[in-house]
Amino acid sequence: MKRNVIYLFMWGYQSHYRIWLENYTKNVFEQLGIKDKPKVLLVGACSPEKNNNNPICIEPEDGEWGLDLFPNLLAAIEENIKNHPNKNIFYGDALSMREKPERIRRDSVTTSVRHALKPYDENNNTQSFCGMAYPVGDYYVVPVIQVPQCVIKKTKSIEVLNWAGHTYTLSFIRACLYELLDKANDELKKPEAGRSKWGAVKVRDVLQPAAEHFLFQANQGIHGKQVQYQNEYLFEHLNMISSLMYEGEKIEGKLIIFNPDSQSVNFTLKFKEYVPIKNFRWSRKVLQMATNEVALICDGSKIYGLGKLNQDYDSAEKEVLIIEFLDHYYWALYYDNSIMMYSHYAQPELPQKLISEQDFIVNFARVFPETSKKDHQYIWELFNTSIKQLSGCMLVFASDAKEEAQRLLHQGTGVEPVLMNKELLSRVRHIDGSILLDPFGVCYAIGVILDGIANDECTPSRGSRFNSGMRYIYNDDMKAKRRLSIVVSEDRTVDIIPLLPPRISEKELESHVSGLESSNENNYHKHQSWLDDHRFYLNQERCDRSNQALDRLDAIPREVGELRWLVEHFVVSLEMDESFFLPRI
Structure with missing residues (x-):
């Protein structure tokens, strides 16, 4: 051997x-x-x-x-x-x-x-x-x-x-x-x-210590050398406070962590005796007084009272952190007007960055190639309106919106065709169900209950609005009847369905399939890794060739203790077609 x-x-x-x-x-x-x-x-x-x-x-x-x-x-x-x-x-x-x-x-x-x-x-x-x-x-x-x-x-x-x-x-x-x-x-x-x-x-063995260290360092950053204000257990303390009810009410409100030597806040109510943040029940009790406008004022270890940011406060000074309590056991960390991290049931999460204007327009244009630049800009403005308010909503754009409004007549409220605008959207979003529009922004129905069969894109980890969109968009006829959904969930996540994979070079794809076919047990890693990252783009013929190469590599005898890491077999993606390749030069 x-x-x-x-x-x-x-x-x-x-x-x-x-x-x-x-x-x-x-x-x-x-x-x-x-x-x-x-x-x-x-x-x-x-x-x-x-x-x-x-x-x-x-x-x-x-x-x-x-x-x-x-x-x-x-x-x-x-x-x-x-x-x-x-x-x-x-x-x-x-x-x-x-x-x-x-x-x-x-x-x-x-x-x-x-x-x-x-x-x-x-x-x-x-x-x-x-x-x-x-x-x-x-x-x-x-x-x-x-x-x-x-x-x-x-x-x-x-x-x-x-x-x-x-x-x-x-x-x-x-x-x-x-x-x-x-x-x-x-x-x-x-x-x-x-x-x-x-x-x-155990992923949590990384995420929770990382969140603890990040919050400690962020708190240290706004206080500089003032060691007395630093709390290395701040992440744990905030989680404990957010987990508590007060007379049956869920937690809401804000907490501002500031540098006491700065002039960043104005007090509306100052406690004679500060509240230790590690006294969770007392901290939760005084938090009941806080709102989105008036917050608890804290240095990371002690709560001083109620107040708000000074009107003259310049965010460029970056001397404060803001904790917004969103729900039971759920809070967010803000810095310089941006969300840095969420914590949900003591599980730290990254804020999911919303799509850029360019990426949104490119994705929309690929789904609806008949639309113009003017249409794209108009839909982009509707998108931004839909995500500004905290309540959930779903916009569905369909090439057959007029026919769908008629088919789903008894599962929603049909309307006379009207060009959707920001003011109208801010009103109709408050009723349950989806808003049905054509690719040019004309609305045909509101409060629509969508139908569809469960598929592999659905997930029990997400709510009914998200899964409803997945069932409706991903169907056997999705290429013939092109549709796109914007899902704004109650948990403040935003999804665009479908968010198409970017276009790639077919020549580059073929070079890696051929490379895997000709590789041996010592040099297959590079081609396998690239193809594993680009599974979506393999058609049936390239899947078969790549899988045969994997089987050949797997059949090569191994030495005792030799490790050979092979990926799962490649499977054709039903959504894949020639449109996902860059134009040939």
Whole structure:
């Protein structure tokens, strides 16, 4: 039997470890509702006292990252060690002084790898997050999680000036990535890292600590050096407060976390004795007085009274955080007028970024190619009107709206055809059911109860309005009768059904199918990964060819302990057709 040889060898379970971390990261992203897939690589820099034939190692060695990305890595590490800012620091205890050189080397390895990956990130629209280097065998190993740049840009960030004068960027997604890298570092410290990491991973073990750290750092950011105001358990305390009822009433209202040394708030009522936020029942009781206009004023640890932001407050000063309690066990964190994070039953969630104007118009035009630019702008304005109010509603645009209004006459209220406008929409949205329009914005019925058969797009995790839209849009005749729905749910989520996948190059798709067919057990990863990310675009013929290649790879004999990670077989997407390919040049 042919041996499976790792030429860029660091330790025996390096591929197991990398795949474990990549799957863990993917599970976290899925829980957060992020569709873009992260990638993981390992970079090893040979220790100076070791004499190994490979000064630099990469796992996977046959992936999209070549050794040419790190031409002068070892020299850069030594230069960073020489100029490290902590080199001249003297610690008060002997142990810290003995550990200082090793800590400086590990930090310098991580810094050098991060710097070396910058050109790759710029050329591929990615961002590399590097964990702390740790010695494994002959190498200092750096785990790297690579994320599409669009994922980072989707979430609002907080810029924090730390004590040393450096500016740090904070966001919940960044906190999750750093928490993942901390867990990756903990695993690297174990003997034979990756050997026993095949049990179920607990996503909450990443999300909850990440939310705790993010909120603590955000609170620290608005207070600067004032340690007395910092509460490292603020996330837990807010969850406990939001879980409590007051005389049977659910929680609502706002809490402003401010810097007491600033002039950011005006008090309307000030308590003689502050309320400790960790006294959950007392905090919940005084919160009953708060509204959306008048909030509780807090420094993160103590509640001072009721008030509101100063009329002269400039959001550019960024000296406040705002907590809005939305419902039982449900609250949101705001900073600089943007939602940073939700917490629902102590489960932190990312705010789902609404679609941009350009992406909305492109998607609408692909569903309804007969519409004009003027129509697109008009529908975009209706879309924005539908999402401004808090109550749920659903707009359904259908190429056969007139016929559908007649067919569903006894399941709604038919109206004389009228061009929908913002004022009219703000009124008719208040009744149950959907608003039925044609692609040009002409309304034919309101309060319509949609029909349709349950399908794979439906999910029990969402409400009736969302699933109703899925049943109506995704039907056997959806290509002939083109329809699009805007679903604004009571939980403040907005869905566009269908949100079509972007167009891709058919030539690029074919190159990866052919590449998978010709690959062996040592170099299939790149093509398999790309096709797994683009499953939607494979027709029956390409599915069959790709599946045959997977079966061939799976049938190749394995060495004892050899790991071969193959994806599930490819299945044709019924919605796929030639329109999802870019025009041929």
